[in-house]
Structure formats: C-alpha cells, structure tokens
Amino acid sequence: GLTPLMMLFNEKIVQPKLGQCTEAPTEQLPDAINEKNPVIIAGFGNFGNVAGRFLRAHNIRTTILDNDSDRVALLRRMGFKVYYGDASRYDLLKAAGADTAKLIVITIEPPSKRLEMIETIKKHFPNLQMLVRAQNRFDAYDLMNAGMLHVYRETIDTSLRVGVDVMKMLGYRAYTANRAARTFLKLDEKNLKKLAAIRDENQYIIAAREKIEELEKIIQTERGDIKLQDESFHRAEATASIFGF
Amino acid sequence: GLTPLMMLFNEKIVQPKLGQCTEAPTEQLPDAINEKNPVIIAGFGNFGNVAGRFLRAHNIRTTILDNDSDRVALLRRMGFKVYYGDASRYDLLKAAGADTAKLIVITIEPPSKRLEMIETIKKHFPNLQMLVRAQNRFDAYDLMNAGMLHVYRETIDTSLRVGVDVMKMLGYRAYTANRAARTFLKLDEKNLKKLAAIRDENQYIIAAREKIEELEKIIQTERGDIKLQDESFHRAEATASIFGF
Structure with missing residues (x-):
C-alpha cells in the first residue's frame, strides 16, 4: 500500500x-x-x-x-x-x-x-x-x-489562487480576479519590507493593520477602474454594433 | 519586542x-x-x-x-x-x-x-x-x-514562482517562464488525478516517474514552439521594418 x-x-x-x-x-x-x-x-x-x-x-x-x-x-x-x-x-x-x-x-x-x-x-x-x-x-x-x-x-501564491477561484465560482471574471491577485502580491511584498523593521509589538500591530487596510483600498480602487474600463469597452462595443463594424 | x-x-x-x-x-x-x-x-x-x-x-x-x-x-x-x-x-x-x-x-x-x-x-x-x-x-x-x-x-504555486524567478535571473524572458509555469501547474494537476487511484507502491513509483518525465517533455516541446514563434515573430518584425510599416 x-x-x-x-x-x-x-x-x-x-x-x-x-x-x-x-x-x-x-x-x-x-x-x-x-x-x-x-x-x-x-x-x-x-x-x-x-x-x-x-x-x-x-x-x-x-x-x-x-x-x-x-x-x-x-x-x-x-x-x-x-x-x-x-x-x-x-x-x-x-x-x-x-x-x-x-x-x-x-x-x-x-x-x-x-x-x-x-x-x-x-x-x-x-x-x-x-x-x-x-x-x-x-x-x-x-x-x-x-x-x-x-x-x-x-503558501502565499496558492492562498491567492484560492481567493481567485472563489471569485470565479461566485461569477467574477477570471481576468479581473487574476489581475487583482498580482496587484495584491506586489503590494503585500512591498508592505512586508516596510513592516520588517518594526520591533515594538503595539507599533507593529498598528502599522500592519494600516498597511492591510491601505492595500485593500488600492485593490478596490483598481476594481473601480476596471469597472469603468469595462463599461466604456461595452459602450464602444455597442456603438460599433450600431454602426455595423 | x-x-x-x-x-x-x-x-x-x-x-x-x-x-x-x-x-x-x-x-x-x-x-x-x-x-x-x-x-x-x-x-x-x-x-x-x-x-x-x-x-x-x-x-x-x-x-x-x-x-x-x-x-x-x-x-x-x-x-x-x-x-x-x-x-x-x-x-x-x-x-x-x-x-x-x-x-x-x-x-x-x-x-x-x-x-x-x-x-x-x-x-x-x-x-x-x-x-x-x-x-x-x-x-x-x-x-x-x-x-x-x-x-x-x-506550496506549489510559490515553488513555481521560485522556478520562474530563477529562470528570469538566468536571463530567460518573463513571458516564456510564466507561461511555462501555468502549463506545468495545469498538467501536474491532471497527473495528480490519474495518480490518486494507484494503491501499490511500486506501481505508483513507475507511474509517477513516467508522468513527471512526460510533463517535462511537454514543457520542452512547448518551449520549442515558443522559440519558433519568436523567430517568425522577429522575422515578421524585421520584414515590417524593411518595408517601413
């Protein structure tokens, strides 16, 4: 066996x-x-x-x-x-x-x-x-x-893939989810470098919490941009179909 | 602290x-x-x-x-x-x-x-x-x-990222390495499903070894395709620049 x-x-x-x-x-x-x-x-x-x-x-x-x-x-x-x-x-x-x-x-x-x-x-x-x-x-x-x-x-990359797959299973577009995961990893690595130097536990928790929330806001803003892009893309597509090209 | x-x-x-x-x-x-x-x-x-x-x-x-x-x-x-x-x-x-x-x-x-x-x-x-x-x-x-x-x-996704980064540090193109990593993961998951059913240790080792070597050959073939594509792309680019468009 x-x-x-x-x-x-x-x-x-x-x-x-x-x-x-x-x-x-x-x-x-x-x-x-x-x-x-x-x-x-x-x-x-x-x-x-x-x-x-x-x-x-x-x-x-x-x-x-x-x-x-x-x-x-x-x-x-x-x-x-x-x-x-x-x-x-x-x-x-x-x-x-x-x-x-x-x-x-x-x-x-x-x-x-x-x-x-x-x-x-x-x-x-x-x-x-x-x-x-x-x-x-x-x-x-x-x-x-x-x-x-x-x-x-x-485990960070695999955990992010789980996050991406959850989004896809909930109906989000794969492209959007994958792009967000790449941004997340890049920003989280950047924050890691900033947080590595902090020695005091209370200071660390305050800074880490701030960085975590800041990262999530950036992802949300990027999502906003994607939505707008998608909308203008769909508008462009609609316009194109009206004019028959 | x-x-x-x-x-x-x-x-x-x-x-x-x-x-x-x-x-x-x-x-x-x-x-x-x-x-x-x-x-x-x-x-x-x-x-x-x-x-x-x-x-x-x-x-x-x-x-x-x-x-x-x-x-x-x-x-x-x-x-x-x-x-x-x-x-x-x-x-x-x-x-x-x-x-x-x-x-x-x-x-x-x-x-x-x-x-x-x-x-x-x-x-x-x-x-x-x-x-x-x-x-x-x-x-x-x-x-x-x-x-x-x-x-x-x-750990599989992060380990693959290490592989990609080694390739980049050795001078390979990021696009080629990233594409190969996606292919690797997809094929390895497929093999996993096939190997999950084998109960005998010797049979398992033979089958796993075969699958591992098969996967590597596919990656090598895909690399070959990319090389050819790159060459024809560069040829196309060169042709385009000769004719000035």
Missing part, C-alpha cells in the same frame, strides 16, 4: 525528526559530488521538488542536496539525481560548487537552519545569489533583516 | 498544540455567530488569512472561523472579524450558516481534521462547495479520493 510512502513524504512526520536531530551525529557520510551547475537546490521536499522539476523541464542544470536519507533513496527511484548531505555545511556547499554556481534555492527545514545557512553563504560564497523559502510573514522579516532580497512565503 | 507575536504566528509552534489537543475538552465555548455570508473560511492562519484579505478587498463577505484563541485575539486587534470555535463541528458550521453559504474554504490543521470536516459537510450540508488546502501530493490524493474537486497543494 501507499502508507510508508505517504509517511515518508509527509513533512509533518519528517520535519520534527529534522528539527530534533540536527545536532546529533549522523552516521551516514555526505555523498561525493561530481558535477558543477549554475543552480543549487538545498532541500528537495515538496517545495524544492516543484521548482527543481520546473527547471529540469527547461534543461536548466541543478545540483540537488537533501539531508533526509529515506527521501533521497525514494527520489532516486523516481528518477532524480539527488546528493545526500547537510546543505547548511560549508564543506558540502563547497563540494556542490557554491563558489562557481550563480544561484542557490534554499528550502531546507527548519527555518532556523535556513538562517544559519545564509550566514555561511554570506561569509564564504559572497557571489552566490540566494532565493529563500519563508514559512510565514515573521520568518520572512527575519530573512529580510538578514539581507535577503528574494524571499518567498511558502 | 516581536518575539511573542512571532511565536503566536509560527505554525511550527501552533500546529503541534492543535494536533495533540483536538480531542481534549476545551474550556472556552465557541463564539455566537450573528451573520450569514456566501463564503465561510475555516482556519485563519497564514493560508486562510491571505485568501480572506483578498476577498475582503473585493467586498466579498466571509464568515471567518478559527480555533486558536490567542490567534483570534490577535486577529481582532488587527481589524479582522473572527469567530472562535472548532470549524469541523456540525453545530459551529450550522451557526456559521453552512446551509445557506455557497462556498467554504477549508484550511484548518492538521490534514486529518480537514478530512473529518469534509465528511461532516458532505453529510449535513451537501450543497456547500468546498475548496480544500492540501499539505502535499499525498494529502491531495486523500482529498481527491474523498471526492474533493478543488484541492490546493499549499
């Missing part, structure tokens, strides 16, 4: 193990790496896997690292070339070609391990550009305060 | 508590609900929150339920109207207007609780359309096997 497979992939079960055992001595040695690629992917769970498959579909060569030995074994059976090892360690990064690669996608768990890894990279591989997974808004603040420019809150 | 706030929002800390205490008697009674809306959102953590804010920006009225009392208190300070209670329970769903609402967005943790909630809704509120968060591919299979049509793997 699927059960062992499901357990293996289920990050609910994998994550606590990773979290608790990071400092414990691992018996398995990291794999030797015999390639250098422009992109390194650190962590090949649900998050790293999709980005990795997408890049492979474009023939973009990646070096994939993962420190869950069961997952590495399964991924190999699925046709992926994955190296076992702790991607936050200098020696593994060096072996993976961190000094010649252009980019690294950091998805390893837990978030504290990602912050640790970023410091190692800043110190030893200053030319390597980092794209980093964030668990949530507060994790994203930590990453931004660590100087990260490419921070991805892990 | 931000620390207690960060801890509150951090699902790493909130989730285990939810997971372990679901069956324990809760001392706090659920809130009385005094409104009926077309959309109910069950669970207002990182995932539910973004969808909820997006809908609020469009003046779509939602009834929000969450069973973390600390989070409910904080969300209220942030300007959200949230009702405290266990959204998987029949009585709370009834009070929230599940018999007249059109849609419910199910984001509560853990995934087992979502499956339980789906059964309650199928039995008592058969007209309520469900949009359900899935933790990963295997959780999605469970949801699809429970008859769910709107299943959202929680």
Whole structure:
C-alpha cells in the first residue's frame, strides 16, 4: 500500500525528526559530488521538488542536496539525481560548487537552519545569489533583516489562487480576479519590507493593520477602474454594433 | 519586542498544540455567530488569512472561523472579524450558516481534521462547495479520493514562482517562464488525478516517474514552439521594418 510512502513524504512526520536531530551525529557520510551547475537546490521536499522539476523541464542544470536519507533513496527511484548531505555545511556547499554556481534555492527545514545557512553563504560564497523559502510573514522579516532580497512565503501564491477561484465560482471574471491577485502580491511584498523593521509589538500591530487596510483600498480602487474600463469597452462595443463594424 | 507575536504566528509552534489537543475538552465555548455570508473560511492562519484579505478587498463577505484563541485575539486587534470555535463541528458550521453559504474554504490543521470536516459537510450540508488546502501530493490524493474537486497543494504555486524567478535571473524572458509555469501547474494537476487511484507502491513509483518525465517533455516541446514563434515573430518584425510599416 501507499502508507510508508505517504509517511515518508509527509513533512509533518519528517520535519520534527529534522528539527530534533540536527545536532546529533549522523552516521551516514555526505555523498561525493561530481558535477558543477549554475543552480543549487538545498532541500528537495515538496517545495524544492516543484521548482527543481520546473527547471529540469527547461534543461536548466541543478545540483540537488537533501539531508533526509529515506527521501533521497525514494527520489532516486523516481528518477532524480539527488546528493545526500547537510546543505547548511560549508564543506558540502563547497563540494556542490557554491563558489562557481550563480544561484542557490534554499528550502531546507527548519527555518532556523535556513538562517544559519545564509550566514555561511554570506561569509564564504559572497557571489552566490540566494532565493529563500519563508514559512510565514515573521520568518520572512527575519530573512529580510538578514539581507535577503528574494524571499518567498511558502503558501502565499496558492492562498491567492484560492481567493481567485472563489471569485470565479461566485461569477467574477477570471481576468479581473487574476489581475487583482498580482496587484495584491506586489503590494503585500512591498508592505512586508516596510513592516520588517518594526520591533515594538503595539507599533507593529498598528502599522500592519494600516498597511492591510491601505492595500485593500488600492485593490478596490483598481476594481473601480476596471469597472469603468469595462463599461466604456461595452459602450464602444455597442456603438460599433450600431454602426455595423 | 516581536518575539511573542512571532511565536503566536509560527505554525511550527501552533500546529503541534492543535494536533495533540483536538480531542481534549476545551474550556472556552465557541463564539455566537450573528451573520450569514456566501463564503465561510475555516482556519485563519497564514493560508486562510491571505485568501480572506483578498476577498475582503473585493467586498466579498466571509464568515471567518478559527480555533486558536490567542490567534483570534490577535486577529481582532488587527481589524479582522473572527469567530472562535472548532470549524469541523456540525453545530459551529450550522451557526456559521453552512446551509445557506455557497462556498467554504477549508484550511484548518492538521490534514486529518480537514478530512473529518469534509465528511461532516458532505453529510449535513451537501450543497456547500468546498475548496480544500492540501499539505502535499499525498494529502491531495486523500482529498481527491474523498471526492474533493478543488484541492490546493499549499506550496506549489510559490515553488513555481521560485522556478520562474530563477529562470528570469538566468536571463530567460518573463513571458516564456510564466507561461511555462501555468502549463506545468495545469498538467501536474491532471497527473495528480490519474495518480490518486494507484494503491501499490511500486506501481505508483513507475507511474509517477513516467508522468513527471512526460510533463517535462511537454514543457520542452512547448518551449520549442515558443522559440519558433519568436523567430517568425522577429522575422515578421524585421520584414515590417524593411518595408517601413
């Protein structure tokens, strides 16, 4: 049956193990790496896997690292070339070609391990550009305060797609909903940068509430514009049909 | 400082508590609900929150339920109207207007609780359309096997955005990358439906590997088409400029 497979992939079960055992001595040695690629992917769970498959579909060569030995074994059976090892360690990064690669996608768990890894990279591989997974808004603040420019809150895009689909199911136009989602994400990322610097809890809540309401007003105004555009478009269409062209 | 706030929002800390205490008697009674809306959102953590804010920006009225009392208190300070209670329970769903609402967005943790909630809704509120968060591919299979049509793997869209951004940072055109990401998601969802029915582990691995490779070939073919289109477009442009129009 699927059960062992499901357990293996289920990050609910994998994550606590990773979290608790990071400092414990691992018996398995990291794999030797015999390639250098422009992109390194650190962590090949649900998050790293999709980005990795997408890049492979474009023939973009990646070096994939993962420190869950069961997952590495399964991924190999699925046709992926994955190296076992702790991607936050200098020696593994060096072996993976961190000094010649252009980019690294950091998805390893837990978030504290990602912050640790970023410091190692800043110190030893200053030319390597980092794209980093964030668990949530507060994790994203930590990453931004660590100087990260490419921070991805892990569920934000999918949650916005749910919002878009709700609108479509309620009868709104797909184009309008998709456009609003892009605006929402852009503005929310901008607000994130402004809010990352606030340290006081009360000040934070006041500022966050203000930014949230401001964003919603902008979306509403943009909707207003779309409605007007739609109306003039429909008027133009009506005029066109009257004059027969 | 931000620390207690960060801890509150951090699902790493909130989730285990939810997971372990679901069956324990809760001392706090659920809130009385005094409104009926077309959309109910069950669970207002990182995932539910973004969808909820997006809908609020469009003046779509939602009834929000969450069973973390600390989070409910904080969300209220942030300007959200949230009702405290266990959204998987029949009585709370009834009070929230599940018999007249059109849609419910199910984001509560853990995934087992979502499956339980789906059964309650199928039995008592058969007209309520469900949009359900899935933790990963295997959780999605469970949801699809429970008859769910709107299943959202929680990190897939953001992970694809990482893939798109890597391509852009490597010099690919944004249009090409975005288009490929849409194709990837569409095909991967289609494959998910086909793979959900396979119960045998070896068969599953063979089929999944095949589907993954097939998807990548389609993306590569589509890229080929785009390249040819681009070339003929550039040729057309060049021709146009020669003839001066």
